Amino acid sequence: MAREQWGICGEANLHGLHLFFNAHDGYEPVIREALSQLPIILEEINEQFSEAMFSGVIAIGSSFWDELYPDKKPEELRPFPAIHHEDRHMPAVPVDLYVQLRSDRQDVNYIACRRLMSLFGEMIELIEQVPCFRYLDGRDLTGFVDGTENPKGRKRRDVALVKEGTFAGGSYVHVQRYRHNLARWEQVPTEDQELIIGRTKIDDIEMSKEEMPETAHVKRANVKDEDGNGLELMRQSMPYGNVSTQGLLFVSYCANATNFERILHNMVFGTDEGNYDHLLDYTTAETGAAFFAPSIDFLTSQGNID
Numbered sequence: 001m002a003r004e005q006w007g008i009c010g011e012a013n014l015h016g017l018h019l020f021f022n023a024h025d026g027y028e029p030v031i032r033e034a035l036s037q038l039p040i041i042l043e044e045i046n047e048q049f050s051e052a053m054f055s056g057v058i059a060i061g062s063s064f065w066d067e068l069y070p071d072k073k074p075e076e077l078r079p080f081p082a083i084h085h086e087d088r089h090m091p092a093v094p095v096d097l098y099v100q101l102r103s104d105r106q107d108v109n110y111i112a113c114r115r116l117m118s119l120f121g122e123m124i125e126l127i128e129q130v131p132c133f134r135y136l137d138g139r140d141l142t143g144f145v146d147g148t149e150n151p152k153g154r155k156r157r158d159v160a161l162v163k164e165g166t167f168a169g170g171s172y173v174h175v176q177r178y179r180h181n182l183a184r185w186e187q188v189p190t191e192d193q194e195l196i197i198g199r200t201k202i203d204d205i206e207m208s209k210e211e212m213p214e215t216a217h218v219k220r221a222n223v224k225d226e227d228g229n230g231l232e233l234m235r236q237s238m239p240y241g242n243v244s245t246q247g248l249l250f251v252s253y254c255a256n257a258t259n260f261e262r263i264l265h266n267m268v269f270g271t272d273e274g275n276y277d278h279l280l281d282y283t284t285a286e287t288g289a290a291f292f293a294p295s296i297d298f299l300t301s302q303g304n305i306d
């Protein structure tokens, strides 16, 4: 199979730098060429700082894809499914390019970011940058371990990567920046926080069927298809924050776009009245965007300025 971009299935890192860009009109051929060179540049950085476990992913938004690669489009690449229901909002922000830079060294991410900016120059405009960090033993800022039920080993590639066709080795990406209301969350007693998440806080154990409320995040995020198989995602979310604003940069990779869409829908609407994911009472999605991260082979094959 075509080689995937390394950061899709990689293990968690200490530091992340997530960049969101729009492209200026008319530069498509030059951007295609730059994108074809990017995997080599990222690989060079990885080799130069091998102990840093560096990886990068670049992904392309739906409408920009049509301009960049008009001949062929991944079947399920479509705009982020914005949802507005009661006081729960999942906004969509149009973005052309998403870059995930991760490593165990913040300076290496910075070096990668500078290399990227000099490669793309004035062709693209930065919309947002979100520096992220590992918090304690892989916890979200709510204090709960995030990522426990992620697929492991070989299963990561099964869940995250398209299997066949032109886009094999590619992945559908969804990114949302959630802002937590930690002042509110911290007033909730630990036992009630555990009921909101559906796992214990300190030792990260899933609640039994009997204990698990319908409104728990784990319950709402556990969606099954028509054959009873769980819909899985390869989540690569990381906390971000400073003195004034904190939260989670949610990032998921998947072999299809529907798993994310169905899980998000189930979190916002639930099954019955009031049965939504109660984690959403303590965090607000401020952005949302959908992308496709093509395989390294696809990116490099699309160079050649015409």
Ligand code: HEM
Pocket: 140, 142, 144, 145, 146, 147, 148, 149, 150, 176, 178, 197, 199, 217, 218, 221, 222, 232, 233, 248, 250, 260, 263, 264, 283
């Ligand atoms: C602020 C936003 C979010 C926070 C803080 C959060 C946190 C967590 C935590 C603590 C867990 C339990 C441990 C684990 O298995 O990772 C979890 C599980 C999970 N989350 Fe989230 N999450 C958020 C948003 C989302 C979104 C937007 C989705 C997908 C649309 C999602 C999908 C999942 C899935 C699939 C699981 C595994 C459920 C299972 O046990 O089968 N999460 N999340």
